[in-house]
Structures are given as C-alpha cells and as structure tokens.
Amino acid sequence: MISVKGDILKVKTTYETSPNIALVKYWGKFDEEYILPLNSSTGITLSTEDLQTRTTITLTNKYKEIKFLLNGQPHPVSGRLKKILKFFEEKTLAALGEELVPLQEGDNQETKRKNLKEFLNGDLSQLKLKIKSVNSFPTASGLASSASGLAALSVCLFDVYHMKEEYDFQRSVIARLGSGSASRSIYGGLVEWTGVPHQFLQRKFETKNNEVQLSEQEYEQLSKLCIAKQTHNETFFEDLDVFVVAYSFESKEVPSTSGMLQSTQTSELLKYRALNTAHVHIAGVKKAIEQKDYNELARLVRLDSNQFHAVCLDTTPPIFYLNDFSKNMINFIHQLDSALEYHVAYTFDAGPHAVLLVHKNHTPQVLRAIYEAFSIADTDSLNSRAQQTLKQAMEQELPESIQKIIQTNKPKITTTPSYIIHTKVGKGPTKKN
C-alpha cells in the first residue's frame, strides 16, 4: 500500500508466517554462499494461529538509513540479509518508481498525481527500509524462528517492491538465501526443498577437500533448481495434531549453520545420507501421507530425525543437540506405541525440543500422558489450545494401558519441559493489510 503525508511517502506491507519443521532434515550445504543443500528435505509449515512471525516492511523517505527491529529491539543487518536487500534494490527500484502515488493522505487509487520517481524528484535512493518483526514464540532457541522470520522477509520484500517472480518459486529462493530452512516456510502444508543433483554431489565428494569448481552460470542454474514447493496442502493433515514440546529457551551452543559445516567437512555418514537415504525417506513420507498410513509416517519421521542426530554424533568434534529431556521423550513415545492404534511421530531439530505428530484420536490422551509422566506442575506452561485439550483429557478416563506406561516411566523421567504448544499444520504466509 502506497501512502503520502506531506513530503513523506510510505510503501508498506505486513505478512504473518510460521516455522517449518523438517520431517526429513536438511543438514549440509553443497555451497555456503548460494545455500545449496546437499540433500532434499521436506517439512510441515505450522499454523500461524499458534506460532507466528508478524513482519511489517515500510519503504520510505522518512529515514536516512535502514532500520531493523526484531521483537522491539534494534537487530543487526546480517551479511546474508544485506545480499537479499541489494538484490531487490538493483532489480526492482526502477520498476517501483513507475508506480503511481496518491495525491494526498486519504486519496483513493483513482486520484493520483505523479509516479513515485517524480514524487522523489527522480532520486529513488531516498527510499530506506524499516523492518519490524515480532515472533510470538522464543527467538533463536531451536524453534525455527529464522525459518519463519526469513520467509516473512522474502514475501514482504516481493510485495513492498511490487516485484513479480522472474521464475516459479523465486520467493523460496530468496528466503533460502537468508536461511536454508526458510525456503520451506514460504508455503503451507508439506513442502519439499530440492537438493543438488547427485552427479554434483559425487563430484564434490570425490575431491580432496570437498571443493568443487563450478562456473557462475552453473551456480545460477543450481540456485534455480534448489527451490521449495508445496507437495501436499494442509488438508492432508486434518487427522493430525502437532505438539511442540520445548525444553528450555536457552540459545544453543552450536548454531545450525556452523554445525552443518562441521558435519559436511568431517562426517562420512552425512555423505551416505545425502546420496542414499534422504530422498528415500522423502518418497516414503509422501506416500504415507497420501495413503493415511500414520504408523509408516511415524516410523520414517523418527528414523530420519535419529539419523540426522547420528550424523551430528559422527561429526568431529561430535555435536550433541539431544539432551536427557530428548532421550526421555524418545523412550516414552516408543513405550506409548503398544497402547496406541496410531504411533506418534517425534522429530528433533538442532536442539533438545521435541515436535510430535499425533493422530487426532489420541491427541488428548498423549498430552495427558506427557503432562503426568513428565511431572508438569501446572497448566501455565501450556498454550491455550493445549490447555483446552488437557481439560478435555482430564474429563475422560485414561485407558489402563496408558496409565500403566505413565506409572512405570514416571520414576525414570528426570526432566520436565518448559512449554507445550498444541498446533496444527498451517496454510503458509498470509498478507495482513
């Protein structure tokens, strides 16, 4: 939306986005600069109703320099973000200059006087960005705030610069340049992000230092190939609920970017995974979702998460993202299998928090089982949706088999989660103005 007030011009847009949690993990880059993934990955975008980034971008001649506020605090403009912003300035400012400007505040679109470039006396460089973003959930704590945040930036920037995609799925490519996993948050439902073709991986892995020389043109081609796209919309997940079971909100010791670089340089298992398993897991996950085979889905999602953490352990020096809480959760979920018709899928990113996919028939029981077995003291640590679910669970009798599992496991569980978010698979970014 373009508005004027006196000499001040503003082009403004707002979007809401949400984190995307990989069911088949991305871990390792073919190229650090273009953020080209060694393997394809697939993930679910969560609902903006429960975890949300709200980003407003204003392009205005009011300020002398860029302003970036994250959760109300000034935030540095990273090298990756600078590169993205340069791309928009170079590509689209000229086109934006042709947009018509309302005569004055309150004018409707019919009464326009001049184009934006004339309004600014021919000097489009007067326009500076103000980025204001707020996460409704903890930032930089392993809950994929960067995925949600960078996806929001990409969709807002396309909108504020009035830029059309030059090729399909370009929004995911721009988000990717900010953070790889952000490419998947550009769409709702299940989203697949394509990795570099195997012949390039083989070339990379055959060289001594895993360094392969490609031309600029080849990199550009690979960049357009490594797009993310929706494979299944959110309606495929109507039978499933999601719990984000967060352990603590401390920043992690090894950030994903440096962790995956270490793994790429040292782990043999990572090479095996990139060449042999990730794509098999993706095909299996898609088939299980289509066939509503939730036990197969749970099997594959657990397997892929555990393989990713095995790669972390196979890294020199080893990286440990799972802690006692994660291990307690993994053991407990496997115990629950015997009492549930549909098994629960668990997955862990580069941190200790668990993300669970639960069939809706079992949602209240599973939440109550976790609540009791992990000795959660009160419902303050549950989001409002989870509080309602727990209330519903407390009104029903728990099957004896689940009660037994709680009783035998409770004494062995030494950890307590700090927060539980009950959510669903979501529709993807939404424009708010």
Ligand SMILES: Nc1ncnc2c1ncn2[C@@H]1O[C@H](COP(=O)(O)OP(=O)(O)OP(=O)(O)O)[C@@H](O)[C@H]1O
């Ligand atoms: N809403 C946002 N808008 C723009 N950038 C954001 C936003 N939220 C987070 N970021 C960027 O992402 C960084 C945090 O990324 P980091 O990978 O450390 O944590 P995370 O994404 O929460 O965890 P993980 O990637 O392990 O799931 C922040 O310091 C900030 O630079």
Ligand SMILES: C[C@@](O)(CCOP(=O)(O)OP(=O)(O)O)CC(=O)O
């Ligand atoms: C474990 C993961 O969450 C890793 C995410 O890594 P990032 O996307 O945060 O890394 P960069 O591309 O370096 O920004 C798995 C996943 O989301 O697929």
